[in-house]
Amino acid sequence: MNRDKVKVAQIEVCETAKKMSSSGLVAGTWGNISARVDDEYMVITPSGMDYDRLFPEDMVLVNMKTFEYEGKLKPSVEVPVHAAVYLDRETVNGIVHTHSTYALTMATARKPIPPICDDQVQILGGDVRLADYTMPGSKEMAASVVEALKDRGGALIANHGAITVGRTLPEAFTASQVLEKTALIYINTQSIGGPVEISRADVEFFHDFFMTKYGQK
Numbered sequence: 001m002n003r004d005k006v007k008v009a010q011i012e013v014c015e016t017a018k019k020m021s022s023s024g025l026v027a028g029t030w031g032n033i034s035a036r037v038d039d040e041y042m043v044i045t046p047s048g049m050d051y052d053r054l055f056p057e058d059m060v061l062v063n064m065k066t067f068e069y070e071g072k073l074k075p076s077v078e079v080p081v082h083a084a085v086y087l088d089r090e091t092v093n094g095i096v097h098t099h100s101t102y103a104l105t106m107a108t109a110r111k112p113i114p115p116i117c118d119d120q121v122q123i124l125g126g127d128v129r130l131a132d133y134t135m136p137g138s139k140e141m142a143a144s145v146v147e148a149l150k151d152r153g154g155a156l157i158a159n160h161g162a163i164t165v166g167r168t169l170p171e172a173f174t175a176s177q178v179l180e181k182t183a184l185i186y187i188n189t190q191s192i193g194g195p196v197e198i199s200r201a202d203v204e205f206f207h208d209f210f211m212t213k214y215g216q217k
């Protein structure tokens with residue numbers, strides 16, 4: 001494994017954890033963030049630490065196949081979920097998992113979110129599915145999340161929270177903000193007759209646009 005890549009991943013994960021903590025997407029230390037190093041290793045936030053007091057070197061290097069880790073801090077208990085997603089999706093390089101309020105509201109009602117917002121369908125790729133209620137950090141949760149994330153940038157986890165992925169960690173972070181906002185919009189529209197869904201053709205067109213043409217090259 002390339003040590004320079006590990007350092008870069010540690011800096012990125014630490015910065016994103018602090019951003020997440022100041023953005024209100026997490027309460028306390030609930031939620032975790034990771035970045036891929038290569039086919040075998042990832043870097044993830046440590047378990048149960050105050051994000052504001054973390055340094056890049058506190059981010060834990062973990063083997064995705066054996067879950068062995070390096071250093072004195074224990075990695076997040078949700079390592080199996082992150083590892084399973086990286087092993088399933090080779091284009092995913094960053095993962096953000098939150099227990100944010102509105103996503104968790106939807107997840108607790110066990111309701112998936114249909115395709116309703118433009119930015120949702122662009123970055124998340126369509127409807128937001130619901131992974132089953134399972135023990136946090138278990139093999140079952142990993143399998144259920146991988147399934148719910150198929151061809152999508154985000155998913156809800158029943159009675160637990162949300163998870164988003166990206167080609168980069170900043171993209172996964174943006175996706176988590178978009179998912180949280182989409183959940184809020186869905187809930188708000190319930191009082192005025194419910195949302196109007198975006199057609200499948202438009203979902204495909206706009207997601208493809210985002211993945212291939214949006215932004216700076």
Ligand SMILES: [Zn+2]
Nearest residue numbers: 031097136161
């Ligand atoms: Zn969690």
